[in-house]
Amino acid sequence: MNYDVAIIGAGMAGASFAYEIASAVSDQYSIIMLEAEDQPGYHSTGRSAAFWTESYGGPQIQPLTTASFDFLNDPPKEFSPTGFLAKRGAVNIMRDGEDHLLRGFLTEFAESGVTMTPWERDRITAIVPNLKAGWDKAVYEPDCCDIDVAALHMAYLRAAKRRGVTLSCKARVETIEHVDGAWTITAGGHVIRAKKIINAAGAWAGEIGRMASVTPIEIQPMRRTMVQLRTNPPSTPEMPLVVALDGSFYFKPEAGGSFWLSPHDETPVTPGDAAPEEWDVAVAIERFHSVVDIEVEAVSRKWAGLRSFAPDRLPVYGFDPQQADFFWFAGQGGFGIQTAPAAAKLAKSLFLDMEREACARSLDAGLYAPARFAG
Ligand SMILES: Cc1cc2nc3c(=O)[nH]c(=O)nc-3n(C[C@H](O)[C@H](O)[C@H](O)COP(=O)(O)OP(=O)(O)OC[C@H]3O[C@@H](n4cnc5c(N)ncnc54)[C@H](O)[C@@H]3O)c2cc1C
Structure with missing residues (x-):
C-alpha cells in the first residue's frame, strides 16, 4: 500500500489534521490514518473533561484556544448545524490568604484580551451554592464552554473520509524505517509505504519518534483521574466549571444532576490504557468536600486518561529538525480538544507550506516548533 502521507493516531489530533490537509489537497495527496485500537477516540480524546476555557494551559496555550473558538462555535455546516460549544462559565477560585495566586493569574493574562472579572463571595455563591x-x-x-467532544471528533473523521482519507483501525504501528527517500511502516500485519509521516500518536508520540529514529523528543504521558459523583443536593445545569487556582481540583455539573470532578493529578506513567487509582479518587472527594458542603452519595463512574507533555509543556507542531519527512503533532497535554481547530490549521500551513488561514495568522509557530529540542 503506497500513500503520500501516513498519519499515526486517529484521536482528536490525527482526525483534525487529516481533515485540514485533505481539505486543502485531497486531489493531490493520498492519506492514510493508522489507528492501533478498534475504534478511534479510545484513549485521551474519549476521556476528557470536555471544556473550553481560555486560561487553561497558561498564556502560551491561550492563543491556540482563543483562535479555535470560531470553528468550535460555528463550524462549517457539514460538521454541525449548531456548533460544538455550550456556555458554562468558569469560576477560578482561591482560599483566603491566596491573593498572590489571584494576582498572578490576572497578571499572566493581562494582555491576552480574555474576559476575566474578579469576584467576591456574594457573586460566587450566587452560582456555586x-x-x-x-x-x-x-x-x-x-x-x-462545554465542548461536545465526541461529536467534534466524529465530525472531523467523517469530513476527512469524505475527502478520501483512509482510516485503518487495529493497525498498531510496530516498525518504521526510512529507506530510499520513503517510509516503510508495518502496522496490523500490513506494510505501508508513505512519503511523509505525521506523528499524532498522543501518549505514544515519543515512542513513535524513537521508532523512526528522528530527534528524540520526550513526550511524557501523565495520568489524570476523573470521577462522576451522585450528590445531595445534586448539581444544577447553570453551575459553572469551578477550578482551584492552586491547581488542586476542578469540577463541573453534568447531565442528570451529577458532578464531574478531578483532583488535577498528574502522575507520570508509561503509555497505555490508563485506569484510575483508588487513592486519587479519594483525594478528589476530599478536595471536593473541602470547598463545598455537598454530600457525596456515590461515585457513579470513574476513569483516567493520559495528558502528554513535551518537557516545556508546550505542544510540538512541525517537521523534525533532522528528518524533513517526519512531522510532529504531539504534546497536546490537557488542551488538545479546545485547541484542535487552530492547531490543525496552523500545522496544515506548516506541513503544506501554504498561507495561514485568518484564525491561525497571529499564532507564534516558533513557540511550538520541534526545532527547540534540536541538539
Ligand atoms: C482526564 C482528562 C481530561 C481532559 N480534559 C480536557 C478538556 O477539558 N479540554 C481539552 O481541550 N483537553 C482535555 N484533555 C486533553 C485532551 O483529551 C488531549 O489533549 C487530546 O485528546 C489529545 O488527543 P490526541 O489525538 O493527541 O491523543 P489520543 O486521543 O490519545 O489519540 C492518539 C491515538 O494514537 C493511537 N496510537 C498510539 N500509538 C499508536 C501506534 N503505534 N500505531 C497506531 N496508532 C497509535 C492511539 O491508539 C490513540 O487513539 C483531557 C485529558 C484527560 C486525560
Missing part, C-alpha cells in the same frame, strides 16, 4: 467558608475570592471567566 453550598460554598464553604474560606473560599471568598475568584476570577470569573464568562466565556468558558
Whole structure:
C-alpha cells in the first residue's frame, strides 16, 4: 500500500489534521490514518473533561484556544448545524490568604484580551451554592464552554473520509524505517509505504519518534483521574466549571444532576490504557468536600486518561529538525480538544507550506516548533 502521507493516531489530533490537509489537497495527496485500537477516540480524546476555557494551559496555550473558538462555535455546516460549544462559565477560585495566586493569574493574562472579572463571595455563591467558608475570592471567566467532544471528533473523521482519507483501525504501528527517500511502516500485519509521516500518536508520540529514529523528543504521558459523583443536593445545569487556582481540583455539573470532578493529578506513567487509582479518587472527594458542603452519595463512574507533555509543556507542531519527512503533532497535554481547530490549521500551513488561514495568522509557530529540542 503506497500513500503520500501516513498519519499515526486517529484521536482528536490525527482526525483534525487529516481533515485540514485533505481539505486543502485531497486531489493531490493520498492519506492514510493508522489507528492501533478498534475504534478511534479510545484513549485521551474519549476521556476528557470536555471544556473550553481560555486560561487553561497558561498564556502560551491561550492563543491556540482563543483562535479555535470560531470553528468550535460555528463550524462549517457539514460538521454541525449548531456548533460544538455550550456556555458554562468558569469560576477560578482561591482560599483566603491566596491573593498572590489571584494576582498572578490576572497578571499572566493581562494582555491576552480574555474576559476575566474578579469576584467576591456574594457573586460566587450566587452560582456555586453550598460554598464553604474560606473560599471568598475568584476570577470569573464568562466565556468558558462545554465542548461536545465526541461529536467534534466524529465530525472531523467523517469530513476527512469524505475527502478520501483512509482510516485503518487495529493497525498498531510496530516498525518504521526510512529507506530510499520513503517510509516503510508495518502496522496490523500490513506494510505501508508513505512519503511523509505525521506523528499524532498522543501518549505514544515519543515512542513513535524513537521508532523512526528522528530527534528524540520526550513526550511524557501523565495520568489524570476523573470521577462522576451522585450528590445531595445534586448539581444544577447553570453551575459553572469551578477550578482551584492552586491547581488542586476542578469540577463541573453534568447531565442528570451529577458532578464531574478531578483532583488535577498528574502522575507520570508509561503509555497505555490508563485506569484510575483508588487513592486519587479519594483525594478528589476530599478536595471536593473541602470547598463545598455537598454530600457525596456515590461515585457513579470513574476513569483516567493520559495528558502528554513535551518537557516545556508546550505542544510540538512541525517537521523534525533532522528528518524533513517526519512531522510532529504531539504534546497536546490537557488542551488538545479546545485547541484542535487552530492547531490543525496552523500545522496544515506548516506541513503544506501554504498561507495561514485568518484564525491561525497571529499564532507564534516558533513557540511550538520541534526545532527547540534540536541538539
Ligand atoms: C482526564 C482528562 C481530561 C481532559 N480534559 C480536557 C478538556 O477539558 N479540554 C481539552 O481541550 N483537553 C482535555 N484533555 C486533553 C485532551 O483529551 C488531549 O489533549 C487530546 O485528546 C489529545 O488527543 P490526541 O489525538 O493527541 O491523543 P489520543 O486521543 O490519545 O489519540 C492518539 C491515538 O494514537 C493511537 N496510537 C498510539 N500509538 C499508536 C501506534 N503505534 N500505531 C497506531 N496508532 C497509535 C492511539 O491508539 C490513540 O487513539 C483531557 C485529558 C484527560 C486525560
